[in-house]
Amino acid sequence: MSSVTVRVPAKVNVQLSVGPLREDGYHDLVNVFHAVSVFDEVVAKESDSITVSVVGEWADQVPVDDGNLAIQAARALAKHAGRTYGAHLVIHKSIPVAGGMAGGSADAAGALVACNELWGLGLPFEDLMEIAGDLGSDVPFSLLGGTAVGTGRGEQLSELPTTGSFHWAFAVAPGGLSTAEVYAQCDRRRESAGVEVPWPQVDDSLLEALSTGDADTLGARLTNDLQAAALTLRPELARTLEAGRAEGALGAIVSGSGPTCAFLATDADHAQHLADTLAKLPTCRAALAAHGPVPGPRPSWSSSRT
Template sequence: MRTEQGRVRVRVPAKVNVQLAVGAARPDGFHDLANVFLAVGLHDEITVTPADELRITCAGPDAGQVPLDRTNLAARAALALAERHGIDPRVHLHIDKDIPVAGGMAGGSADGAGALLACDALWSLGSTREELLALCAELGSDVPFSLIGGAALGTGRGELLTPLDVGGDFHWVFAVADAGLSTPTVFREFDRLAAHTDVPPPAADPALLDALRTGDATALAATLGNDLQPAALALRPALSATLAAGTAAGALAALVSGSGPTTAFLAKTADDAERVARTLLASGTCRTARAATSPAAGATVVERTAP
């Protein structure tokens, strides 16, 4: 039996969409987006070690909902990188899960980006950032941002990134619902709701970009937006009560995170965020409530043990 040697561990952040402007459905079924990403301090960690065959394990909250086959984005990332370099992808991918599953915070995309960076380091490939970003874009629309972190405007399907300046820390609370929502299902509901309307081309809000640049939480609160929120609320009406509870608790603003069902609340200070989280948890309108700060670094190697 082959003995496992060497190990690489990568930490990768969740994201919140402070603006998600969605265009009409394209002929290929995708939508053009103006997607303002902000990485937040909730993380998954991906540990990669040599193995006799490709296998995946997962631990942490909601680990039972994570697929452990080759549909997992972490596995797809390892396979794509191995194919690109003619490598047999005999690795064990272990995911320590702390980002909500199917929660609109790019947890699966984070795992894909983390696995890509970890395997690249384990196999000593030395891929450039541009090469890794190209592979990320093939894996999914949110995967490139999970690699770079910070803040960025995503256009196209969200995979074409322009880094953004952030002038300070922003404090958030994320309320996790009892069950996930499928991103394709939410987009289909968006299309249904928009069927008889003129959907404008998506564009980033200059006032929102300015609020990020200056670090002004009050100004950012006034400009947050998510075109998928009506669709998410139509599919999961109970989220309205969560949004109302967080606003009543003193959040500056509330919105559905991405395709949901996680809801995000912007707070003025870290102490305010902790107070909003406690109140939300006590309200009975969510399963858990977590405070976190943004921006956060993208996928980062935090441990590397030589073979």
């Protein structure tokens, strides 16, 4: 039996600027995505129906029913192709669940790439991106990888060239945070403050730092409009952020909607030192060292086609 394996990366948001709440319930964003070397593997195997199983450290936190985004992705791909297809998807989880690193979106992107190959559809990347945009705001970037600026809901992407590698440590908090809940808390905080929410703008200094490989400037320019809301819901994350700063992190930020915290390091050794130190905190379930940017998912066959 043939199968296709796809390795798909996590992301960190180095800029997440959130505009006013729109009538459709979304926010206009400026979202600078950066793919990092924390990977899930999605294996698509021949089957009569579309099903999923999950293995790995975070497996017990991932649904295996219709709520799984990888299942939704495979079904959307089959519908786009206009035929009935089957695949059993095996997700090997390494990306934290509900951690602000787009683990579910990564699995959806992996499913699109794997099933497109398994089913012999040969759909172009542009078609996969269109399907990805309908699945969720982060799925298109999970399909793209690298570094990119996202606008609209985050799904309208412009690739950003970078110089060299940036080194990161990630502190994974116990439990997760609901993205919807964090956005709602952000809206409540803004409403109670009674201030007009500005239209989100790209930080040109941050983009220049990414383009030139300037880690010091990038660390100083990291920003996340959802961070205050995440800290309101999970105040203990402030201790994690402070611990990383005390160990010389160039920048410290809540990743996306949290609760994972991201720390920009000076080099690979510093990233590993940060991870080792953060792992000892009572506010940290696990800590990871990584680098970025890394490319998006690419398929590989584990046996010859039939």
